[in-house]
Amino acid sequence: MMTKKILLSFPQKSAGQPMAMELIKTYHLDFNILKAFIDDNIKGTLLLEIKGEEADIEAGIVFLRQNQIGVKDIQSVVEVDENKCVSCGACTAVCAVGALEMTADWSLVHHDDKCLECMLCVKACPMRAIHAVI
């Protein structure tokens, strides 16, 4: 068994179809919906944490892609652009769970497994080096 976070993007024509159900029925996957929304262009986005056998997860992802659904592996809903980050530390001020912290040599480190997705770091970053994936 393994657990994985994936971000699904549904094109306009797929929105409304019960694709995720197939993951349960055919591929025996458990999932947790972490975030879901449909934008103004009726494109859907779904952030799932899926649990199952590795081969089933891979087959499920292939199935989704065959149905024109974008699948992206996600570690965390925020990403730090290392080219923009200067390790000032302003983001660590608002990260209550220590997902963003300074190392002993004062570089910024991002422990993406600790992130609670409050998104305050996105606002706190003066370099705008942190962006939300969804």
Add this chain to the structure above:
Amino acid sequence: MAKSYQEINEKIARGEAVVVTAEEVIGIVKERGVKEAAEYVDVVTTATFGPMCSSGAFLNFGHSDPPIRMGEITINGVEAYGGLAAVDTYLGATQPSKDRGIEYGGAHVIHDLIAGKEVHLVAKSQGTDCYPRTELDTWVKLEDLNEAYLFNPRNVYQNYNAAINGSSQRLYTYMGILQPNMGNITYSTAGELSPLLNDPLLKTIGMGTRIFFGGAQGHVSWMGTQFNTACPRDDKGYPQTPGATLALIGNMKEMDPKYIRGAVYEGYGASMFVGVGIPIPILNEEIMAFVAVENKDLYTNVIDYSVPKKAKPTLKKVSYAELRSGSVDINGKSIKTSPLSSLKMAREIAEELNNWIKKGDFFLQEPIQSFPMGNSLKGLEIKEGESR
């Protein structure tokens, strides 16, 4: 044994100067003592890389044909000052753009220019006999300009407050986001590596001092605004509150975009991260003793930024060693501390300046004038009445 600027410069020219950073020197002084260390070390490099709002650039665009006397000027949508001569302007770092607001301000334009990007220049004028053109819309790069130099009226603060929020609302400040109910503390310093904390009485840093400025060799051009050498000090002379500041000047065409960056403080405004390195010549034992200072001996005040007054209450006096430890105890509660200026980049700058000096690419400039001590700050009185 005292050394002169000239003697140190001769050693630099021969490639014999001993140059160390202000962090490295601490161990050397502990090991050898002040007297021996003062003879051994010639130059100590200090540096900082943090947000410095009072920054900006003088630009000269050259004349178009027919020429224009630029009045209203925008660069990438950011307004620049039109009150100088025809094609001169000053672009302030914190000026927000008309389309993107604080997300893209003067500092971002300055960064983009230094990075070699083309920027959109739009200017308007009433038109005059000598400058008939009334409108201009073009694209320029840094290399197209006649002159482009940063002239920052207030940089490298000698010490600064640490910030906390005693209210029940989250605050968006130039000291970053402050969580309610004393949720966090922010501070902005390079501490024992910071330029002006290593020369607390400005014995070697004055008008004309050559510096590392945004990757170029620049100069200290004047005392900075809000220059407060009359600040409270400890018995050795180190400021306990914001003290001296410097006005800096340097050629943008020689700068590196890595060291000059646009910044955004949510709910506050645009600012600029400025990389500055200042060499301190070890002329005598007194100066060596000053640069040996450690974070545990440098203090600042934790100030409550939720009080909307000029005089904000001080909650605690703390050392930079305590702030760097990750938490500070206030009224029995452990409160998380976070930096706002990049020590990592400051270290890189101190090393870079160190390399320049060792390679003989950078020589010390003795100040042509020292700055006044005992200079205090004035406030602004709001006077009643419409006419006087």
